[in-house]
Amino acid sequence: MSFWPFTNSLNSNNQLQKFLDGVVDFSSISVNDIFEDSGLSQELISELHNIKGNFKSNITNFSLSQQLQSSDLITNGQTGTNSDVVSLTSSNTDNGGTGSTKDSRGVKLVELLLQPHILNGLLDFLVDSVDYFHDQTVKELEELEKSLNEGTNHLASESESESETESESESESEVRSTLDQNDSVSQTHIEEDEDDDTNSKETKDEKFRRCVQAASDILSIDLWIISNRIIETPSIMSKLWQILRLDNLKVSSPTVNYLIHILDQLMDTNSIELLNFIRRQDDLVDTFLEKVEIPMLMDFFLRIIQTDKPQSPxxxxxxLSSQNLIPKLIEILKPHPSQFVKDSKIPNHDLFFKQTASTDFIKALVTISSNTALAVVLETNIGPNQLTRELVSPPIIKSIINDIMLYKPPSPSIDDNNNNNNNPRPTNKHGISNCVGIIIELIRKNNSDYDLYCGSYGELIQNGENGPSEVNSFVMFQWLKDFDQNPPGPRDPVYLGDMLTLFSENLDKFAELLDENPIPPDNVIGEVLGFTRFKISELVAELLHCSNMILLNSKKIKKIIKIRDHIRSQQKKRIKKALNETIDFPEASDESIQDVTMGLDDVSLDDIHFENESSSDGNYRSIIESLDAIEDSEDEEPAISPENPFVCEERDQTIRLNPCIGDYFKIKLIDSKILLDVITMFTQFPWHNFFHNVVFDLIQQIFNGKLNSYNSFLIVELFKPDKCNLIDLIVEKYKEDIEPKPGYRGHLILISEEIVKFTSLYKPDLISPIIVDAISLEEWDWFVEEVLLKTREVYNVVLGAEPEESENGKIDGDAFDASTVGYLDLDSYENNNKNLIILGDSSNHELFIHDKSADHDHEDEDEDDDHDHEDEDEDDEDDDDDDDSMDELDIPDVRIQNMSPTGNIGRNENRIDDEYDHRGGFQTDYHENDFLEHLSGSSSSDDEDDEHSNELRRVPKHNE
Incomplete structure (x- = not known):
């Protein structure tokens, strides 16, 4: 025994060295010979990891072939087993023979593993492991069920066993003596067999698991020569791919992990060859969809898809499109009657899990196919493509709506329905949830409003009159119709117009689902919102987002999109025809090759014509020129005034005659009464905060939508007394004396802030007098003054602040008691001189953030007056810089209620100066006629030119 306590390199891998030295004919060695001994297999894998660096980077194909030829000499017995001539280009520079021996061992080992029968044997272990692990799982489940049953029977027979205890104890001594004799005989046999079986401690199952693990380690090792041999041998690749098709390959099988490691290695080292192999699989889609519930396989499937980038297709x-990936995924999502059988267990749970997995895969596909500006990870994003375009196509969307979301399950029997007299009908809530998730992901990842790259037209965005601006319909239209810079192609942005149109047409049916009372869970008393109604509300809110996109609010853009779709389809047909044509090559020459390429290039845009078009020649360029005559809502400002507001019967009829897609959805949103239904349910479920957030999102989108559209009608709908009536809803719920306070109160505050912000940024009387009447109510004035103001004070409190005492020992009125944070009952503080902030007014943003007090002590009045006079002088000298100097001005306090028509909607800065007492207070007397005289103004608008006084736009000071 060596005295050296550490591993001796000369003695390392002795077992492997002896094994390789004994190999004369590779064909006589099997995988079982390699894996028979656990120590040998461990040394083999360790040796592969040691030599992979040399084979990976320091040995060329030529030098490796020389080494393998030299190894062949060793195999044929023409040289000694310890010959040094094997190491031709080794990086090992040892002077002794150790390095050469090591190189010889590595080359011979690699050559052994490259033998076809060895690689097949390794794959056989993986193939056999699929059934093995499946049988083990079945056996474990059976044993578990058996043990559960035995446990139940044991409790039932426990009393009987106690009565038999005495009789068993009498024969216990006899049994022990018999067992002792049997043990002595068995021990003698075990000692005799130990020498015959050196691996007696390793069971058959343990050995098989070890062999499977070792086979996987060898096949997935980062050694390019092994990866090359696998990918270049058709029989090996076919057997490897065949594992994916095995029926017993389940999500719990360890073989999945082994298989993915091998495929990942091939993808890293031989991606081109692997992708070529994958493309040749006629059942590629079916193979993966059969295993859609296995996440690791579907992740690898996504990785395959991510290789197809626009720059490197x-x-x-x-x-995948030719094999109908998208239609087959949607087919999985379609419900089956077996899923709605009333049972204590989940009916047809396998289909449930498969549908959920398919939904997750579709959403993941949409995520990696998003617009560049919305990409989660830019490196793995492939942009819009044919698959996502198919997903929003009319046939697929119709199937989603009619076959899944609006599917009516079989009604339960009366006996099973232990509910009230309403007899609620079950819905496909699982399918609705899946489809809503897909639609939401489609909308969020395909919003072209964020794509600022528009070729040379992007300069119109970056160099606008007021600096960089957002994408608008004019720029988008110019970019889409410029086929020279932006020719139609498969990677065009995905157009959501057809999808939104189909959902708009079916809003009435979704409204019926909202009216259906859900079947409450067992032991639940009272009405519940239900998963179906929640998801439909969420869908409506997201579709409203979609309806505000630029692409969906222009009639010209809609037509140019249709032209691009037609041209794209014609190009696809012509290219497919050119590729399928049989071309004879009488003589291989440059001219014949040129003829072939001309067949592919002969897909000109100029010779694409449209049928049933009014244009004389039907050429698409002349059709595009005719689109310039179409007017959009943004092309001109409507003639409106307080006497002729935007929302009126005449304009309603005009928009309804020929609406853009975005307006069409908003029209259906009112006509189907789905907007009213969603907002009505807001207070019916006081503790469903997720639903409250959805309703708030819906209302917020309406208030922030484009006014020069049908969105203004939605705004008026929110204020109508016989419709949504938000003002009455907010005031009524805050006047109710309920304990505990309902959970929706926080969202009511957010909604009220949106109302105040809207009425301060825009001119309500130019939209509709209904808005003016609503915000002029005394109840609204009470709410803003008594609730909203005090709530904002609470939100502005610095947590943990201690009240300060003045010189006379009293608590300073400006100090806020932190103990009151979170409560709205702040009557004890209503006389304090708080800093009053206008909600939604960007002009006092700094005042709001830094909490600057506008109240001044008496000793600083003269200084402040001087400061005000200096500001006035500076304003006289530099009148053109009013907006730039807003942050430097000391903005006076304005009470929140004065932002509503109760005060003076039309007051300008001069009017504020009249009302404001420069000693720090407000005049208490208001003139009733001020409201009528200045109705068209906003709470803090500047003097405006007459020509711009009646436009549907934000007032100057509030431009953000």
């Missing part, structure tokens, strides 16, 4: 997307 691999053809995978076209292959």
């Amino acid at each position: 691999t053809g995978i997307i076209e292959t």
Whole structure:
């Protein structure tokens, strides 16, 4: 025994060295010979990891072939087993023979593993492991069920066993003596067999698991020569791919992990060859969809799709499209009657899990196919493509709506329905949830409003009159119709217009689902919101987002999109025809090759014509020129005034005659009464905060939508007394004396802030007198003054602040008691001189953030007056810089209620100066006629030119 306590390199891998030295004919060695001994297999894998660096980077194909040829000499017995001539280009520079021996061992080991029968044997272990692990799982489940049953029977027979205890104890001594004799005989046999079986401690199951693990480690090792041999041998690749098709390959099988490691290694080292192999699989889509519930396999499937980028296409997307990936995924989502059988267990749970997995895969596909500006990870994003375009196509969306979301399950029997007389009908809530998740992801990842790259037209965005601006319909239209810079192609942005149109047409049916009372869970008393109504409300809110997109609010853009779709389809047909044509090559020459390429290039845009068009020649360029005559809502400002507001019967009829897609959805949102239904349910479920957030999102989107559209009608709908009536809803719920306070109160505050912000940024009387009447109510004035103001004070408190005492020992009125944070009952503080902030007024943003007090002590009045006079002089000298100097001005306090028509909607800065007492207070007397005289103004608007006084836009001071 060596005295050296550490591993001796000369003695390392002795077992492997002896094994390789004894190999004369590779064909006589099997995988079982390699894996028979656990120590040998461990040394083999360790040796592969040691030599992979040399084979990976320091040995060329030529030098490796020389080494393998030299190894062949060793195999044929023409040289000694310890010959040094094997190491031709080794990086090992040892002067002794150790390095050469090591190189010889590594080359011979690699050559052994490259033998076809060895690689097949390794794959056989993986193939056999699928059934093995499946049988083990079944056996474990049976044993578990058996033990559960035995446990139940044991409790039942426990009393009987106690009565038999005495009789068993009498024969216990006899049994022990018999067992002792049997043990002595068995021990003798075990000692005799130990020498015959050196691995007696390793069971058969343990050995098989070890062999499977070792086979996987060898096949997935980062050694390019092994990866090359696998990918270049059709029989090996076919057997490897065949594992994916095995029926017993389940999500719990360890074989999945082994298989993915091998495929990942091939993808890293031989991606081109692997993708070529994958594209040739006629059942590629079916193979993966059969295993859609296995996350690791579907992740690898996504990785395959991610190789097909616009800059470096691999053809995978076209292959998947030709094999109907999207229709087959939607087919999985379609419900089956067996899913709605009333049972204590989940009916048809396998289909439930498969549908959920399919939904997750579709959403993941949409995520990696998003617009560049919305990409989660830019490196793995492939942009819009044919698959996502198919997902929003009319046939697929119709199937989603009619076959899944509006599917009516079989009604339960009367005996099973232990509910009230309403007899609620079950819905496909699982399918609705899946489809809503897909639609939401589609909308969020395909919003072209964020795509600021528009070729040379992007300069119109970056160099606008007021600096960089948002994408608008004019720029988008110019970019889409410029086929020279932006020719139609498979990676065009995905157009959501058809999808939104189909949902708009079916809003009436979704409204019926909202009216259906859900079947409450067992032991639940009272009405519940239900998963179906929640998800439909969430869908409506997201579709409203979609309806505000630029692409969906322009009639010209809608038509240019249709033209691009037609041209794209014509290009696809012509390219497919050119590729399928049989071309004879009488003589291989440059001219014949040129003829072939001309067949592919002969897909000109100029010779694409449209049928049933009014244009004389039907050429698409002349059709595009005719689109300039179409007017959009943004092309001109409507003639409106307080006497002729935007929302009126005449304009309603005009928009309804020929609405854009965005307006069409908003029209259906009112006509189906789905907007009213959603907002009505807001207070019916006081503790469903997720639903409250959805309703708030819906209302917020309406208030922030474009006014020069049908969105203004939605705004008026929110204020109508016989409709949503938000003002009455907010005031009524805050006047109710309920304990505990309902959970929706926080969202009511957020909604009220949106109302105040809207009425301060815009001119309500130019939209509709209904808005003016609503915000002029005394109840609204009470709410703003008594609730909203005090709530904002609470939100502005610095947590943990201690009240300060003045010189006379009294608590300073400006100090806020931190103990009151979170309560709205602040009557004890209503006389304090708080800093009053206008909600939604960006002009006092700094005042709001830094909490600057506008109240001044008496000793600083003269200084402040001087400061005000200096500001006035500066304003006289530099009148053109009013907006730039806003942050430097000391803005006076304005009470919140004065932002509503109760005060003076139309007051300008001069009017504020009249009302404001420069000693720090407000005049208490208001003139009733001020409201009528200045109705068209906003709470803090500047003097405006007459020509711009009646436009549907934000007032100057509030431009953000």
